[in-house]
Amino acid sequence: MQIYRARVFDTPTDPFAGGGLRSGSDVAIVVDSGRIVARADFATARERHPYAEVVDLRAGVLLPGFVDTHVHFPQVRAIGHLGRPLLDWLDECALPEEAKLRDETYAAGVATDFLTGLTSAGTTSAMVFGSHFATAVDILFAAAAEVGLRMTTGLVTSDRNLPEVLLTDVDRSVAESQRLIDDWHGRGRLRFAVTPRFSFSAGPELLAAGGALVADNPGIWVTSHLNENRDEIAGVAEIHPEALDYLDTYDRAGLLGERTILAHNVHPRDRELARMAEAGAAAAHCPTSNSALASGFFPLGRHLDAGVRVALGSDVGAGNGFCLLKEGVQAYFMQQLDPAGGVPLTSTHLLHLATASGAAALDLDAEVGDLSVGKRFDAVYVDPVAGQPLAVGLDYAESDEDALAKIFALGTPADLTRVWIDGEPVKG
Ligand code: GUN
Ligand code: ZN
Incomplete structure (x- = not known):
């Protein structure tokens, strides 16, 4: 004692x-x-x-x-590229680095760097965006088990608009994900999340395959990106003409619920906010990333008014570091500066966003926060x-x-x- x-x-x-x-x-x-x-x-x-x-x-x-609700495992070595909007930053900075994780030795080194980055910054629980390679996800799970991190993560899936080496298909994504669920979900502090990269790189069939995994494996999580950048949003509308809006691409696939965390949501429609609140999904607000990629001002007030749960994410490597203290103060700055009128935040709000809000979003609030x-x-x-x-x-x-x-x-x-x-x- x-x-x-x-x-x-x-x-x-x-x-x-x-x-x-x-x-x-x-x-x-x-x-x-x-x-x-x-x-x-x-x-x-x-x-x-x-x-x-x-x-x-x-x-x-x-x-x-601290509870980080959105952070990318394969991007720890890509932090700090400046001056590009989302889709250029992905093509030129993030995706070439992510492709290197096909090599298991490289992935193991990245896992060590990543977990050191998180724990050194005081992060004790995290929703982690995994890798496109199942072996790299195994390596991450094993390394996190060793460290003891409370981690939810999964296999990132895409079937278009990314370099060939990062693409999968419905059958392979389901087989690899189910194997990872069987091996890791519920082991110690580890949980699995279905992780389509975003609806710009995943068609309706691939998203629906993720929804089927959720239906077959009660208790697993879902994470992805939403409404981050205007060019991305326009692309999603072209790829998914059947969907009402960006959120609906996930919803109609069975990916929206209380165990869903969606990063960014900088440019939501009112219908999307109402539907997120109804479904109980949470938004991961990533302020240094939104600033670095000039994605826009997160409409915190609209989320709160709609009753959408909000937590904080570092979004490493578009975000500029692992420390949620920096994300907190950047959230404060951006609310101050938002031309549409932001929410005045106190230090108490920032601490709540960095701890208890994240614990609630991850349904860990009975244990931590x-x-x-x-x-x-x-x-x-x-x-x-x-x-x-x-x-x-x-x-x-x-x-x-x-x-x-x-x-x-x-x-x-x-x-x-x-x-x-x-x-x-x-x-x-
Ligand atoms: N949208 C799809 N992939 C990514 C990513 O790696 N980072 C960010 N910020 N947005 C994304
Ligand atoms: Zn992200």
């Missing part, structure tokens, strides 16, 4: 629905076999658990582990080097919300000195 003694911030109540920041300056989180069994002020907890090991974290701030009694101990320790701007900011912050704003504004993976998943250290 351990007592983690720290200044703790988390968001067990939704700030978009009147909730606020829960904070305490000398909190004891009592953990037994990875589960939080008590939470009290330190003096009380010490009295109740005199023999527990005390982990003294009073020099910094303890947060729940905040540091309440009964949850698993997935946590991040923010401990900046003394004298650095973040350390100074925390020393001079005027309130807990102000201190949290400084963490989002100034925090980098280097400041996240310790990370735990299920009570086990994965960093530090």
Whole structure:
């Protein structure tokens, strides 16, 4: 049994629905076999658990582990290409790199880089866009099992508009996906997601084959892209003339439900928002990616008004890094700048988006997302080097919300000195 003694911030109540920041300056989180069994002020907890090991974290701030709802495994080595819109960036930067994962040795190296990137940035749960190669997906599952990441991922499928080496067909995609489901879905913290790349590279038959997998395997997940870029949206309309709109390409294939997470949705129609809300699907908002590819301003207010669940994604490698602190502050910037009028976000909103919202989108909120009694101990320790701007900011912050704003504004993976998943250290 351990007592983690720290200044703790988390968001067990939704700030978009009147909730606020829960904070305490000398909190004891009592953990037994990875589960939080008590939470009290330190003096009380010490009295109740005199023999527990005390982990003294009073020099910094303890947060729940971050939940990244959209991040691409094969793109870790392609982060940082600037100056292109989506379809050019895919052709020139992302897809040539993704083709290299056909080589198993290369894929294993990428899996190590990818998982190090995630855990170093404090991400403890993730919806991961996998690879077009089933062997690379096996390699990723095995590596994530070793690290202990709570990961949902799958075989990426496409049957057009991509380099030949990345294409599949209905029979092969179903056989490979079913084999991966049988081998990995529900093993430890791992789950499978049907992952058509996007309706620009998947025809109706391939999408329907994904829907049939969902029908045959209750409990598996779905992820893809939606309404990211205007040229992409126009292309999807040409490929899918039968569909009402972009969302409907997935819906009519049986891919839309409570276990569906769709990235971007920068340019939605009202009908699509209403239908996403009705189906219980979540949107993964990826602010640095939307900025880097000039995709547009995410209409957060329209999502909230329609009742669509929203969480945060790094979208590495179009996104500019793994750290959800950066995504949070970029979400804030973009809402500030949106000419159509954005939602004013506080640091409490940003923490909720980076933790509890993602946990809810992934249906992991009974287990993680905040540091309440009964949850698993997935946590991040923010401990900046003394004298650095973040350390100074925390020393001079005027309130807990102000201190949290400084963490989002100034925090980098280097400041996240310790990370735990299920009570086990994965960093530090
Ligand atoms: N749409 C289809 N593939 C991708 C991708 O890899 N990144 C982004 N941002 N959008 C996509
Ligand atoms: Zn993406």
